[in-house]
Amino acid sequence: xxxxxxxxxxxxxxxxxxxxxxxxxxxxxxxxxxxxxxxxxxxxxxxxxxxxxxxxxxxxxxxxxxxxxxxxxxxxxxxxxxxxxxxxxxxxxxxxxxxxxxxxxxxxxxxxxxxxxxxxxxxxxxxxxxxxxxxxxxxxxxxxxxxxxxxxxxxxxxxxxxxxxxxxxxxxxxxxxxxxxxxxxxxxxxxxxxxxxxxxxxxxxxxxxxxxxxxxxxxxxxxxxxxxxxxxxxxx
Numbered sequence: 001x002x003x004x005x006x007x008x009x010x011x012x013x014x015x016x017x018x019x020x021x022x023x024x025x026x027x028x029x030x031x032x033x034x035x036x037x038x039x040x041x042x043x044x045x046x047x048x049x050x051x052x053x054x055x056x057x058x059x060x061x062x063x064x065x066x067x068x069x070x071x072x073x074x075x076x077x078x079x080x081x082x083x084x085x086x087x088x089x090x091x092x093x094x095x096x097x098x099x100x101x102x103x104x105x106x107x108x109x110x111x112x113x114x115x116x117x118x119x120x121x122x123x124x125x126x127x128x129x130x131x132x133x134x135x136x137x138x139x140x141x142x143x144x145x146x147x148x149x150x151x152x153x154x155x156x157x158x159x160x161x162x163x164x165x166x167x168x169x170x171x172x173x174x175x176x177x178x179x180x181x182x183x184x185x186x187x188x189x190x191x192x193x194x195x196x197x198x199x200x201x202x203x204x205x206x207x208x209x210x211x212x213x214x215x216x217x218x219x220x221x222x223x224x225x226x227x228x229x230x231x232x233x234x235x236x
Contacts, residue, residue: 009182013058016068036081044091051096072101075140085143101151
């Protein structure tokens with residue numbers, strides 16, 4: 001998807017959580033070893049660090065950031081571990097929030113088919129109960145919506161190209177609404193702004209010079225008049 005957006009001319013950065021940093025890898029290693037709340041806090045620290053080291057710098061550099069699994073995923077997995085939504089929301093009260101959350105919803109039968117086709121050792125504990133995962137996800141979505149978060153559920157299929165086109169069709173109107181420009185459009189806009197600024201400077205300088213000239217002429221006209229007045233006084 002990022003490749004398609006880049007081909008359209010947008011400046012895109014992709015990341016995911018848990019991250020591939022030492023902290024993110026440690027989070028994965030501790031899954032199932034720590035208490036639910038301890039794991040939730042550990043995963044939150046990885047997300048906060050991701051914002052500091054990746055997301056915010058990329059945003060500051062003019063990128064659109066797409067993150068695979070962020071806060072909404074925390075609501076899902078924490079709750080499957082028995083951590084309530086309010087506790088999770090408190091954990092992320094100080095983090096940079098995404099503008100939009102998208103949930104890609106695959107038909108339940110296809111989810112089970114995918115799970116059955118994978119090595120059981122590659123499955124995490126959450127994937128072992130797809131029915132509970134879907135039920136908890138639906139609850140997490142409704143919770144986030146009730147708190148004013150933007151969440152949209154997008155039905156998808158096994159056709160990755162079709163899914164990508166669908167997601168792009170959802171995102172492009174958002175980019176337009178927020179006036180997010182392509183790299184070329186941004187450069188053109190910057191050039192136009194610079195040219196406009198130059199023209200404004202020229203328009204300001206010329207009147208100032210004209211005003212200065214007029215002032216000089218007025219001073220020259222007043223000076224002889226003062227001298228004439230002095231002579232008139234002496235004559236009297």
